[in-house]
Amino acid sequence: MDVSELGFDTINLGHGSGGLMTRELLDKIIFKTFSNPFLDQKHDGAILRIDNEIAISTDSFVISPIFFKGGNIGELAVNGTVNDVAMCGAIPKYLSLAFIVEEGLKIEEFIEIVNSIKIAADKSGVLIVTGDTKVVERGKGDKIFINTTGFGEVHSKANISTENIRTGDKIIANGFIAQHGMAIMSQREGLEFESTIVSDTTNVNFLTNKLLDKFGNKIHLFRDPTRGGVASVLSEIANDINNGITIFEDKLPLEKQVAAACEILGLDPLYVANEGVFIAFVEAEVADDVIAMMHDDEKGRNAVCIGEVTEDHPNKVVMYSSIGGKRIVTPLIGEQLPRIC
Amino acid sequence: MKYLSEYRNLEATKAYLDLIERSITRPWNIMEICGGQTHGLVKNGILELLPDKVRMIHGPGCPVCVTPLNLIDKAIELLENDVIVCSFGDMIRVPGSKKSLLEAKANGGDLRILYSPLEAVNIAKKNPDKEVVFFAVGFETTAPANALSVLHAQKENVKNYSILVSHVLVPPAMEAILDDEFSNIDAFLGAGHVCAIMGLQEYYPLAEKYKIPIVITGFEPLDLVQGIYMAVQQLEKGIHKVENQYARVVKEEGNRAALNVIHQVFEVGDREWRGIGEIPNSGYLLRKEFTDFDAEKKFGISHIIVPENSDCIAGEILKGIKKPFECSQFGNNCTPFKPLGAPMVSSEGACAAYYHFSNNLISS
Numbered sequence: 097m098d099v100s101e102l103g104f105d106t107i108n109l110g111h112g113s114g115g116l117m118t119r120e121l122l123d124k125i126i127f128k129t130f131s132n133p134f135l136d137q138k139h140d141g142a143i144l145r146i147d148n149e150i151a152i153s154t155d156s157f158v159i160s161p162i163f164f165k166g167g168n169i170g171e172l173a174v175n176g177t178v179n180d181v182a183m184c185g186a187i188p189k190y191l192s193l194a195f196i197v198e199e200g201l202k203i204e205e206f207i208e209i210v211n212s213i214k215i216a217a218d219k220s221g222v223l224i225v226t227g228d229t230k231v232v233e234r235g236k237g238d239k240i241f242i243n244t245t246g247f248g249e250v251h252s253k254a255n256i257s258t259e260n261i262r263t264g265d266k267i268i269a270n271g272f273i274a275q276h277g278m279a280i281m282s283q284r285e286g287l288e289f290e291s292t293i294v295s296d297t298t299n300v301n302f303l304t305n306k307l308l309d310k311f312g313n314k315i316h317l318f319r320d321p322t323r324g325g326v327a328s329v330l331s332e333i334a335n336d337i338n339n340g341i342t343i344f345e346d347k348l349p350l351e352k353q354v355a356a357a358c359e360i361l362g363l364d365p366l367y368v369a370n371e372g373v374f375i376a377f378v379e380a381e382v383a384d385d386v387i388a389m390m391h392d393d394e395k396g397r398n399a400v401c402i403g404e405v406t407e408d409h410p411n412k413v414v415m416y417s418s419i420g421g422k423r424i425v426t427p428l429i430g431e432q433l434p435r436i437c
Numbered sequence: 438m439k440y441l442s443e444y445r446n447l448e449a450t451k452a453y454l455d456l457i458e459r460s461i462t463r464p465w466n467i468m469e470i471c472g473g474q475t476h477g478l479v480k481n482g483i484l485e486l487l488p489d490k491v492r493m494i495h496g497p498g499c500p501v502c503v504t505p506l507n508l509i510d511k512a513i514e515l516l517e518n519d520v521i522v523c524s525f526g527d528m529i530r531v532p533g534s535k536k537s538l539l540e541a542k543a544n545g546g547d548l549r550i551l552y553s554p555l556e557a558v559n560i561a562k563k564n565p566d567k568e569v570v571f572f573a574v575g576f577e578t579t580a581p582a583n584a585l586s587v588l589h590a591q592k593e594n595v596k597n598y599s600i601l602v603s604h605v606l607v608p609p610a611m612e613a614i615l616d617d618e619f620s621n622i623d624a625f626l627g628a629g630h631v632c633a634i635m636g637l638q639e640y641y642p643l644a645e646k647y648k649i650p651i652v653i654t655g656f657e658p659l660d661l662v663q664g665i666y667m668a669v670q671q672l673e674k675g676i677h678k679v680e681n682q683y684a685r686v687v688k689e690e691g692n693r694a695a696l697n698v699i700h701q702v703f704e705v706g707d708r709e710w711r712g713i714g715e716i717p718n719s720g721y722l723l724r725k726e727f728t729d730f731d732a733e734k735k736f737g738i739s740h741i742i743v744p745e746n747s748d749c750i751a752g753e754i755l756k757g758i759k760k761p762f763e764c765s766q767f768g769n770n771c772t773p774f775k776p777l778g779a780p781m782v783s784s785e786g787a788c789a790a791y792y793h794f795s796n797n798l799i800s801s
Contacts, residue, residue, distance in 0.1 A: 289552075356441070361552070417445075417481040417482050418445045418481075419445055419446075419658045420450070420482070420486065421484075421658075422482045423479065423480055423482050423793075426792075429773045
């Protein structure tokens with residue numbers, strides 16, 4: 097899209113007025129980019145058909161900086177919600193897309209975000225079917241906030257629930273943890289440090305779908321450890337079941353640079369946010385085959401079993417340290433804060 | 438990565454644990470000075486791997502924990518008066534008398550979380566119409582960077598930058614602990630990073646005066662078990678000297694460049710410690726020639742004095758007289774969600790370390 101054709105280079109309050117300026121923004125950027133039979137009706141909402149059980153998930157994205165190494169807020173807004181739907185054992189089909197833009201956002205940046213959304217949606221196999229654009233005064237937003245709601249059809253073989261978790265279940269991570277959070281951290285104002293760590297934001301819905309095709313109800317749970325990291329998600333799960341969870345520090349998939357960055361900043365990778373990472377609780381007998389299938393997929397190349405479900409220490413997550421000690425893993429309380437020394 | 442993996446080696450750690458087990462004949466109370474060491478002991482599950490005869494007592498070396506309530510209230514006062522306050526991250530959740538810095542930020546204060554005080558000088562340069570204050574807390578470890586920020590601001594003629602100083606020193610705190618009639622410490626693990634700056638000189642007179650072994654120790658699991666082993670050896674032999682376990686980082690004379698910067702900007706003076714009270718000559722104050730960079734003087738906030746929360750036994754925790762679980766408030770009225778005192782907030786605080794990681798406590 098040629099920005100000069102638009103006749104404006106920043107988004108202003110008029111673009112959220114609902115009048116002709118809004119129409120221009122929608123026609124020239126949104127409808128043009130995301131055109132599909134549902135959206136093209138330009139109705140107040142979208143009328144869809146989903147024949148089976150439906151999974152719905154919604155998420156708002158408020159990240160700063162909005163452009164980061166490995167992605168931007170747009171693809172995050174698609175992948176995050178697509179993955180949340182996939183975690184329900186569903187095949188994501190449709191997305192709603194709502195922007196809250198702070199006046200003054202450069203139109204070039206907006207277009208780059210919109211284009212990223214289009215690419216991410218195509219990669220995930222979802223259509224943007226309805227949306228909304230609001231503009232707020234300068235100082236009342238942080239450049240751009242995005243909300244997406246995803247709708248998916250539950251896989252016919254899926255039976256995803258914490259109730260299915262049993263003693264002996266293996267806990268598998270599909271890849272390196274803590275990459276996304278550290279990529280963002282490395283670019284945050286005042287905390288910048290040089291690294292080549294890039295966010296691993298991506299959609300995992302095709303991989304989870306394949307796993308369900310083959311292993312069906314032997315997969316007991318999928319969860320994506322986004323904010324709060326692996327520790328917080330496992331703590332939540334442990335709290336919901338009558339068993340305990342044991343994980344092993346030396347099994348945690350951690351890329352060397354990320355491990356080093358966490359050390360330097362005094363952050364625990366278990367609490368750092370992830371994108372493109374999911375945790376699967378599976379029956380022990382299929383664990384090796386699940387990992388093998390993940391290894392054959394680019395989204396699961398570094399999959400590894402990080403722990404198991406135990407009868408011991410119900411409702412608690414215990415991690416064995418690399419020197420053989422053990423500790424309780426608790427959920428994250430507030431934001432993980434850089435330490436003094 | 439070599440440093441990470443090698444100093445977390447299972448076999449080597451076990452070998453030292455065996456050596457401790459075989460050589461120890463009676464119980465010894467060993468205090469690790471630094472909160473980072475406390476964290477390492479608890480996080481890696483070392484406490485429960487050690488023989489029962491080794492009793493680790495957690496020391497006062499958590500800068501967040503010993504920063505007095507007054508200072509937090511002063512920083513909040515600045516935040517509420519249109520000053521940009523910059524702070525290390527773990528300071529911001531510590532409760533002041535009425536609220537924390539984080540709550541003051543939520544109420545509209547411009548609080549920035551930084552890793553380096555030099556960045557605060559840059560913020561001051563970018564905001565010439567605003568006052569910018571760095572909350573300069575910490576032990577000897579953070580003093581060089583804080584001092585450097587002042588020198589940097591002076592050189593660049595940045596007039597809208599100042600620091601709110603709450604620097605404390607390790608050796609006077611060790612002395613205060615040893616002089617306390619209730620403390621019962623047989624040996625110290627000295628703080629490795631503090632000595633990386635300061636060197637070993639200050640510790641010889643302490644070891645001699647109190648006849649107590651001091652082993653300067655690092656932070657990795659292997660450092661910690663080796664440091665404990667070295668302390669136990671001295672105790673069993675009945676000797677008391679300063680030893681350097683962390684020799685890969687700590688040099689006898691310390692870091693001369695860092696020391697020069699510290700001495701240029703700071704002088705030793707009396708300091709109040711949270712929960713402990715005032716300890717003579719236990720902190721750094723800005724030298725007279727840098728008064729312009731002293732936020733307390735610049736903004737006239739020295740008068741802010743508030744009493745400590747009487748339910749919090751932080752003083753006894755920091756002196757190692759009581760363990761966190763011996764506090765009646767621990768885990769019920771005082772949790773990381775709603776901390777009464779700083780040791781429950783900081784990731785290095787003894788109370789938070791126990792709350793987060795300790796098996797028997799959390800399951801009970």
